[in-house]
Amino acid sequence: MPTAPVGPLRAGVTVTDAPGYVEYTPGTAPLVLIAPHGGTQSPAALTDRSCSGCTTVNDLNTQELARAIAAAFAARTGHAPHLVVNRLHRRKFDGNRERAEAVGSNRMLDTTWLWFHAALDSARARVTAQQGRGLVIDLHGHAHEVPRLELGYLIDDAELRLANSALEAAGALTRSSVARLATDSRVATDRGAGILRGSNSLGALLVAAGYASVPSPADPAPLAGQAYFTGGYNTQRHGSLSGGTLDAIQIEAHQNGVRDSEASRTRFAAALAEALQVYLARHYGWTPAP
Ligand SMILES: [Zn+2]
Numbered sequence: 001m002p003t004a005p006v007g008p009l010r011a012g013v014t015v016t017d018a019p020g021y022v023e024y025t026p027g028t029a030p031l032v033l034i035a036p037h038g039g040t041q042s043p044a045a046l047t048d049r050s051c052s053g054c055t056t057v058n059d060l061n062t063q064e065l066a067r068a069i070a071a072a073f074a075a076r077t078g079h080a081p082h083l084v085v086n087r088l089h090r091r092k093f094d095g096n097r098e099r100a101e102a103v104g105s106n107r108m109l110d111t112t113w114l115w116f117h118a119a120l121d122s123a124r125a126r127v128t129a130q131q132g133r134g135l136v137i138d139l140h141g142h143a144h145e146v147p148r149l150e151l152g153y154l155i156d157d158a159e160l161r162l163a164n165s166a167l168e169a170a171g172a173l174t175r176s177s178v179a180r181l182a183t184d185s186r187v188a189t190d191r192g193a194g195i196l197r198g199s200n201s202l203g204a205l206l207v208a209a210g211y212a213s214v215p216s217p218a219d220p221a222p223l224a225g226q227a228y229f230t231g232g233y234n235t236q237r238h239g240s241l242s243g244g245t246l247d248a249i250q251i252e253a254h255q256n257g258v259r260d261s262e263a264s265r266t267r268f269a270a271a272l273a274e275a276l277q278v279y280l281a282r283h284y285g286w287t288p289a290p
Contacts, residue, residue, distance in 0.1 A: 001111045004118035009126075012080065017115040021088050022095070024119035025070075027080035030134030030286050031276060032123045032246065033070055034234055036095025037140055038063030039088040048091045049104025056091040059141035061259040063087075066139050068269035076273050077288040081137075082123035086116065096138065096232045120238050128245045133180075133284050136248035137276070138234040141259055144227040148212035148219065149258070151203055152231035152250030153177050153196060154241065160221035164193035177231055177239030177248040185283045196220075200282050202249060205275035211258070211268065 001018040009015065014025040021041065037059035049056055063085060074080035086095035093109055094102045095116055103109040120136075127134035142150060153176045159167055167173075173182040173192060182195045190198040196215045197203055203216025214222055222228040231250040235241075239248025251272075253259050258268045280286040 003111055003114040005115065005122055009122065017112050019112070021086070021093065021109070021112045022116045022119070023083075023085045023087060024123065025080070025083045026123065026126060027070075027074075027082040028130070029073065029077060029079035029081050029288070030127045030131035030246075030280060030284060031073065031081040032120065032127065032134065032136040032238070033066050033081045033083050034095070034120065034136065034138045034238075035063045035066035035083075035085045036138065036234060037086070037090055038066065039086045039090065039093070039095075041087045042089040042092060046088075046092045046106055046109070047104075049094065049106065051101050051104045054094070054097075054101055054104065058090045060255065061265065062139050062141045062253070064262075065141075065253065065259045065265045065269065068265045069139070069272055072266075072269040072273035073276060077277055079288050082126065084116065084119050084123060088112075096140075096234050098233055117237065120234075124238060124244065124246050131284075131286060132245065133184075134246045134286075135276070135280065135284070136234070136238045136246050138232070138238075138248060138250045140229070140250060140252045142227075142229060142252040142254060144254070146214075146226060147254040147256060148214055149203075149206055149254065150214055150222075150229050150250075150252035151216075152229050152235060152252065154231040154235055154239075155196070156230050157222040157224070157226070157228045160196070160215055161224070168192045175241065177235040177241055177250075179247075180240035180243075180245070181247040181283055186285045187282055190283070195283075200279070202275060202279055205278055206272070209271040209275055211271060
């Protein structure tokens with residue numbers, strides 16, 4: 001079975017791995033969307049993941065939300081994001097873990113895991129060839145106490161509580177999933193910690209659209225003791241931590257008003273699509289060709 005998408009790949013044409021467990025739809029925008037924890041398929045032929053301590057609960061409705069975001073972004077700009085979706089329930093396969101934990105004891109899913117990340121590599125290569133720079137969004141859902149979007153850059157809550165100058169001096173940005181953008185944003189004043197919580201940060205744009213977000217200018221860091229997700233395998237592997245040309249941000253969405261109903265998802269998808277278009281324009285200089 002192929003361990004990577006077999007070409008020719010065409011924008012808007014969905015391809016899957018051989019069993020149809022994971023899918024990739026190439027786009028034309030410098031944006032890659034991942035839905036790793038919203039799968040619904042649960043084939044009886046696959047045993048449940050049995051790794052000790054691994055999470056098998058889905059991020060409810062995040063596959064639907066990712067599709068709504070992709071559609072909203074395409075409608076706004078005329079350019080669809082690249083979309084990579086795990087169709088399997090998380091009890092079978094985890095689209096945001098290294099291979100052993102992702103498949104549990106299901107070694108027959110090794111090929112699916114390779115294909116999933118090869119699809120992401122392919123999407124990033126297409127963005128690099130077409131636009132040079134771009135952004136990966138890894139979409140999740142959390143059930144933490146504070147109802148706000150948690151934006152993950154691989155910087156933990158204790159470092160986020162540092163002042164900007166101390167955070168930069170500690171090297172947090174160079175260890176982040178936006179390491180490259182923190183040095184080359186078109187908004188010179190937002191380089192460094194400004195990328196995380198300056199006036200053009202994703203958090204700032206989402207707060208302006210009515211969605212509480214951390215980090216953002218209004219909420220620069222989680223307080224000590226507050227639960228917060230910093231990012232995971234996808235933001236580590238597919239962002240600019242190791243020198244890639246795409247940066248990555250993990251979005252952990254709360255439930256109410258964001259992903260609980262189709263109306264919430266449609267409204268949030270439109271807001272996020274607008275925020276991402278502004279973000280890509282300001283930081284990367286991307287404007288959609290007519
Ligand atoms: Zn998740």
